[in-house]
Each structure stands twice: as structure tokens, then as C-alpha cells.
Amino acid sequence: MEKLLIRLVIAGLAALAVACAQDPAPLQPTAAPADALADANSAAETAAEIAEVVAPLPACNGSPLLCDRPLDQVAFAAAHNAMSAADAGWALPNHPHGMIQQLEDGIRAFLIDLHTYDVEDGVMPMGETALCHGYCVLGAEKWSDAATKINTWLTVHPREVLVFIIEDAVAVAKIQEGLGAGGLLPRVYAHPPGQGWPTLNQLIAQEKRVVVMTQSSPKPNAPAWQHGYHDVLFDNPYAAEKVGDFSCEVLRGSSTHALALLNHFLTKGLESHQTLSAVANTQAELGAHAEKCRKQWGRQINFVAVDWYTTGAVLNVVRQLNGLPN
Secondary structure: OHHHHHHHHHHHHHHHHHHHHHOOOOOOOOOOHHHHHHHHHHHHHHHHHHHHHHOOOOOEOOEHHHOOOEHHHOOEEEEOOOOOEHHHOOOOOOEOOOHHHHHHHOOOEEEEEEEEOOOOOOOOOOOOEEEOOOOHHHOOEEHHHHHHHHHHHHHHOOOOOEEEEEEEOOOHHHHHHHHHHOOOHHHEOOOOOOOOOOEHHHHHHOOOOEEEEEOOOOOOOOOOOOEEHHHHEEEOOOOOOOHHHOOOOOOEOOOOOOEEEEEOOOOOOOOOHHHHHHHHOOHHHHHHHHHHHHHHHOOOOOEEEEOOOOOOOHHHHHHHHOOOOO
């Protein structure tokens, strides 16, 4: 608040200085051309200096208040089964839109599944690494194609940090191959074990704006960017069928880990995710679940994973977790 008041005072003084320099009293003698030019230059310089002072601070993931926070102190809106989208023709879709539109709408973490494509349908060659939810016949996208699109989006949005949490049914070499083919690999961050997480500003400055976690723990000689889901993160149960089933018990990983994932979505047979999310994603339900787990865990919730992200209050709840105004 003090900084804002100072900026406003300086801006007011600058405006007055510019007005005085550009609007002399009509009854005063006209300044010599050289003096007038000097006054104009001085006013322009003053205005430029003030503009620099009062210019908006650069944002990180949408807010300057997040820039100096370590990754484990930031909450991210996350899409569960992010690749499963109605507008891409997936059966039983988890979301109305695919990952690029999710990015445009504010999602910054993706829970995705990678499999070996095993359907002879001409969509892509057999054996390709693909985004599939268990069965590629229900919907699929080539992993390297998705990585290319996301890399392009990151180029246009240079101050955004993303997280992938991957259920990996393929070798890590296949994941890396897709990251490389899509141009994402140079942006992927490798976290040194035992060290604190960097701030969003540091990740942006290093151009390491993608963090990748896999359900499989890294094997010896694994690439440094592979972070085992169970080694750095913990979560709560994900098999809720009704809102009364939402829990804060620890399911995977250890509560001593720095990162926490809140699973908040309903799965009930073949019932539509859109219908289920209309119940689950309300401010009352999601907000109460997040606050309960935050207090029980005694730490920031880093990833709030939902289905049908356009329904309900996930973005508002994430802003609240980050202490940002809605």
C-alpha cells in the first residue's frame, strides 16, 4: 500500500511538471526556442521516468505477487485427465476443451496419461507414444504433437510456469523423445534432490518453466528432469463417487514431501463428468474441501485437480489459496 501511495504521489507531481512545462501562463513572455526545447525535453524525460516507476510489475502465472514465491508455496489450477476433451472427440470426456484452451482459461497443471498407441485406425501409427486414458480407442493425441502446441503457447506467454503430472505406461525415454520433438525439453526443469524449490521468477529467468513428475520413480541413470510423483509429492484419495467421499487422508507419497495435490473430482460409472462436476466444483464444496485439507496438512495445497474445469469455482479457490483477490 505504501509503495502504491508513493507511486501515485510521484505520478501526480510528474503530471503537474509536464503541464507546467507545456502550458505556460499566457501573459508571460514567450520562451526562446532553445529554452522551450529544453523544457520539453526535460518534461519528456520526467514523464518517462515516472512511467517506468508506475509501470505494472511483471506477473508470474498471472500475478506479480507470485513471482518471489517458491514453487511449493504456489497453488496451481490442475486439470485431471487433461487430454480428455469433448471438443477433440474423446468418449466420456473429462473436460469440454483441450489443453491449449485450458491454458488460455487459467489451468497451469496437467494430470495426463501416456500410453503406447495400439489401435489400427489410421489416427496415428501403431506404437506411437500417445495421450490416452487407459484405452486409446476412447481418444488419443500424439504426445509430440501436444508438446509442440504447448511449447508454442509458452513462447507466446513467456512468464508462465507449467507442471505435468504423468501416469506413465511408457518408458521415460519415450516421454523425453516427445518432449524433444515438441521443443519442450530445453524448458524442462531438473530439481536437485534435497534442495528447496526455486521461485517462479527464478524458473522464468532460467527459461526452465516446465516441471515434469511421473508416477514411476526414476531408475538409475534416469534423466535429471524426471521427478518421481511419490518422491516429491503426496495426494489424497481420488475414487470419490459423491461429495461426502472427499477426504484429506494421504493416499500416495508422504506428507513430509514439499508438494501437495488435492484430488477433487467424482467418478461414478459412466455418469457424465460435466454432471458430476456441477456438484463437485461449487465454491462451497471445493472451497471447504481445500480449506479442510490445507489445515489438516498444515501447508499450501499446490495442485487442485478437477474435472470439467469450466464449471464451478476452481480458479477462484486457487486464487484464494494463493492469497490473491478474486
